[in-house]
Amino acid sequence: MTNNEGIIIYRDVHKWFGDFHVLRGITFTLEKGEVVVICGPSGSGKSTCIRTINRLEEHQRGQIIVDGIELTNDLRNIEAIRREIGMVFQQFNLFPHLTAAQNVTLAPIWVLKMKKSKAQQVALDLLERVGIPEQADKFPGQLSGGQQQRVAIARALAMSPKIMLFDEPTSALDPEMIKEVLDVMKELALSGMTMIVVTHEMGFAREVADRIIFFDFGELIEENKPEAFFHNAQHERTKLFLSQILQ
Amino acid sequence: MNDRQQERHAPEEQLPPPTERIPVLRWLRQNLFSSWLNAILTVIAAAVIAAVALGLLRWALGARWAVIPANLKLLLVGTYPLQYIWRVWVAVYIITFLVGLSSGSHGGLMRRISVTMALVSVVFAILPFPWATRAWLGGIALSEVVGFGLGYLGRGNRWYKRAEIGLWILSFPIILVFLNGVGGFLPVVAGRTTWGFMLNLIGAAVGIALSFPIGVLLALGRRSKLPVIRWVCTAYIELIRGVPLISLLFMASIMLQLLLPATVRPDLVIRAMMTITAFTAAYMAENVRGGLQAIPRGQYEAAYAVGLNGTLTTMLIILPQALRLVIPAIVGQFIALFMDTTLFGFIAILELLNITRSIMGNLEWRGTIFELYVFIGVVFWVVCYSMSYISRRIEKTVGVGER
Numbered sequence: 001m002t003n004n005e006g007i008i009i010y011r012d013v014h015k016w017f018g019d020f021h022v023l024r025g026i027t028f029t030l031e032k033g034e035v036v037v038i039c040g041p042s043g044s045g046k047s048t049c050i051r052t053i054n055r056l057e058e059h060q061r062g063q064i065i066v067d068g069i070e071l072t073n074d075l076r077n078i079e080a081i082r083r084e085i086g087m088v089f090q091q092f093n094l095f096p097h098l099t100a101a102q103n104v105t106l107a108p109i110w111v112l113k114m115k116k117s118k119a120q121q122v123a124l125d126l127l128e129r130v131g132i133p134e135q136a137d138k139f140p141g142q143l144s145g146g147q148q149q150r151v152a153i154a155r156a157l158a159m160s161p162k163i164m165l166f167d168e169p170t171s172a173l174d175p176e177m178i179k180e181v182l183d184v185m186k187e188l189a190l191s192g193m194t195m196i197v198v199t200h201e202m203g204f205a206r207e208v209a210d211r212i213i214f215f216d217f218g219e220l221i222e223e224n225k226p227e228a229f230f231h232n233a234q235h236e237r238t239k240l241f242l243s244q245i246l247q
Numbered sequence: 248m249n250d251r252q253q254e255r256h257a258p259e260e261q262l263p264p265p266t267e268r269i270p271v272l273r274w275l276r277q278n279l280f281s282s283w284l285n286a287i288l289t290v291i292a293a294a295v296i297a298a299v300a301l302g303l304l305r306w307a308l309g310a311r312w313a314v315i316p317a318n319l320k321l322l323l324v325g326t327y328p329l330q331y332i333w334r335v336w337v338a339v340y341i342i343t344f345l346v347g348l349s350s351g352s353h354g355g356l357m358r359r360i361s362v363t364m365a366l367v368s369v370v371f372a373i374l375p376f377p378w379a380t381r382a383w384l385g386g387i388a389l390s391e392v393v394g395f396g397l398g399y400l401g402r403g404n405r406w407y408k409r410a411e412i413g414l415w416i417l418s419f420p421i422i423l424v425f426l427n428g429v430g431g432f433l434p435v436v437a438g439r440t441t442w443g444f445m446l447n448l449i450g451a452a453v454g455i456a457l458s459f460p461i462g463v464l465l466a467l468g469r470r471s472k473l474p475v476i477r478w479v480c481t482a483y484i485e486l487i488r489g490v491p492l493i494s495l496l497f498m499a500s501i502m503l504q505l506l507l508p509a510t511v512r513p514d515l516v517i518r519a520m521m522t523i524t525a526f527t528a529a530y531m532a533e534n535v536r537g538g539l540q541a542i543p544r545g546q547y548e549a550a551y552a553v554g555l556n557g558t559l560t561t562m563l564i565i566l567p568q569a570l571r572l573v574i575p576a577i578v579g580q581f582i583a584l585f586m587d588t589t590l591f592g593f594i595a596i597l598e599l600l601n602i603t604r605s606i607m608g609n610l611e612w613r614g615t616i617f618e619l620y621v622f623i624g625v626v627f628w629v630v631c632y633s634m635s636y637i638s639r640r641i642e643k644t645v646g647v648g649e650r
Binding site: 075079089093095106156 | 568
């Protein structure tokens with residue numbers, strides 16, 4: 001198995017929560033530099049799917065290979081893979097006892113053993129990149145939702161990940177703050193980052209995604225280029241979903 | 248124009264009655280005499296309070312307060328030999344020096360504490376104690392000033408910071424060895440009658456310093472994924488919490504002698520301190536566990552997602568948040584621990600309460616029971632209130648930026 005087969009290989013993956021069959025044999029491959037949007041009704045397994053990629057959830061059958069490393073129970077593999085994957089959560093999950101800059105420098109200092117002064121510089125550069133350099137010394141509780149989510153993106157980028165996972169990054173935001181976060185994500189996509197984004201923002205999907213994957217009831221129903229996905233959906237369920245979400 | 252003039256005059260013409268105009272009277276009227284029933288209740292309550300206060304005052308004026316200065320040395324340091332009393336003072340100076348040092352480099356809370364300590368020592372030095380005592384008391388302020396100067400000069404220096412932390416940690420064993428003695432230059436003076444109030448303080452300090460880390464480890468252990476560790480910790484916590492401290496102390500004082508060979512039998516005072524540490528650690532563990540459970544799962548996930556391993560996640564993300572949530576509960580536990588040191592008296596260790604009893608047994612000081620207990624109450628209150636004051640300040644400082 002070589003790397004050029006795909007940076008993420010997801011092969012016939014199954015997962016159960018107790019009796020509930022969340023993922024029912026999902027298969028897809030992600031190439032380096034691709035931006036993929038996963039959409040689908042709530043409870044369809046999309047969040048669970050991306051959470052298995054950095055092992056926040058275990059899968060029970062099938063194969064997940066990230067950057068040539070297969071995810072098993074081996075803790076070293078899991079930690080190695082997590083260092084290569086950044087993740088942004090719906091609820092931001094910033095560390096409330098640390099300032100914005102400290103949130104960003106924490107992992108580089110403790111995991112990569114980066115020098116404090118260098119980590120600080122990296123943090124300031126990243127906060128600049130996400131547009132909030134002036135908030136570096138504030139605590140998460142003093143920031144707006146949009147600002148918090150941008151700090152969270154900077155925190156993930158600080159580890160120089162090869163892949164970024166976004167789990168409904170704008171769902172907990174007030175409408176006027178959604179754009180500022182999406183703009184940062186667009187810039188990131190244009191810079192060549194490999195991204196998987198679970199979102200309901202169809203405008204973002206249309207504009208930025210290389211591919212869109214549609215989930216329903218734990219199954220991968222449809223996988224297509226944005227143009228084809230929106231105008232020429234193959235499946236009834238996809239059409240129904242699109243008609244509901246686009247009104 | 249006319250209107251405005253009228254307006255300006257109006258308030259004076261319609262001046263309300265004095266009971267509404269004067270703030271104190273208005274407050275009285277609104278809160279104490281708002282109705283006939285309230286007025287009657289106020290008068291009765293005032294009469295009761297006055298009677299009690301008068302009785303207290305009459306007693307306080309006629310009380311034999313002389314019992315306290317006459318026995319002050321006994322109350323504070325027990326039968327610690329007079330020729331070695333300088334060791335106690337040096338121990339105090341080590342602490343005040345360190346407080347001064349930290350206040351020089353940190354400011355804030357530490358500076359408040361050190362200024363208060365210095366002021367109190369100066370005030371006491373002015374009181375008519377023997378001149379030697381006054382000199383020793385003055386040394387407290389002096390040692391703090393010296394510490395402050397060094398701390399002020401050293402602040403910001405990386406090596407100074409390490410040295411400061413190191414000195415604080417080292418000060419504990421040094422003080423204990425110094426007070427207890429090791430032979431030779433420092434003859435051993437310790438025994439179960441030696442300590443007085445000093446024992447309550449040392450017992451609490453040792454208990455706090457040891458039970459806190461042990462409690463944190465127990466709390467983490469109880470939440471461990473490894474069943475053996477979880478069971479052991481749970482069993483320990485539940486066993487200790489199921490037994491009153493006093494019976495644990497009796498076990499330590501009597502049963503341990505039966506179980507252990509004579510050669511490895513630690514001193515009774517040491518055993519008492521070990522017991523109270525073990526006891527408090529179990530309660531501490533449950534307090535800390537409460538804090539751990541309040542941390543949302545998202546914090547773990549975010550920490551894992553940026554690549555932190557389990558240990559780093561606990562040390563850097565979970566514990567700092569969990570501990571600040573339970574500061575009030577932890578300090579409450581510390582205060583309880585300090586109070587519990589008076590139970591040492593039941594296993595024949597002469598701590599403050601027990602010494603008081605022996606003073607009351609002295610014919611010369613018969614009937615001074617209230618004076619002595621008031622003194623004990625004041626002493627304990629001062630220490631406990633300081634602890635809770637410090638805890639409130641710490642809460643404020645670490646709560647920066649919290650929602």
